[in-house]
Amino acid sequence: xxxxxxxxxxxxxxxxxxxxxxxxxxxxxxxxxxxxxxxxxxxxxxxxxxxxxxxxxxxxxxxxxxxxxxxxxxxxxxxxxxxxxxxxxxxxxxxxx
Numbered sequence: 001x002x003x004x005x006x007x008x009x010x011x012x013x014x015x016x017x018x019x020x021x022x023x024x025x026x027x028x029x030x031x032x033x034x035x036x037x038x039x040x041x042x043x044x045x046x047x048x049x050x051x052x053x054x055x056x057x058x059x060x061x062x063x064x065x066x067x068x069x070x071x072x073x074x075x076x077x078x079x080x081x082x083x084x085x086x087x088x089x090x091x092x093x094x095x096x097x
Contacts, residue, residue, distance in 0.1 A: 003058065004079070004094040007050075010036050011081070011090035018083065026062045029081050046078045058095060067093065 015035040018028045026047050030040050033050060043049040046059035059078045064085055076096040083090050 003052070004092055007033070008090070008092045011092065018088070025064055025083055029062050
């Protein structure tokens, strides 16, 4: 299973449900990742980074609105964790290499 597929699977069955009245989406996503053993670290130009076992960092932004394709081109090295408000589904978009 790929790194991105593993993250998507985590958000299909998160350790706690997302409650917007109690927490931010970014905070919730970071909590879920840390709860499942991911090393979530500070990132200057993204919401956070996940450090892989090899020591590489994969950068992510988090949002609750559809992604503008032009925005992803401008930030090609940053992945996205997107929550659809209507369905409460999480989509993970891999960064472009």
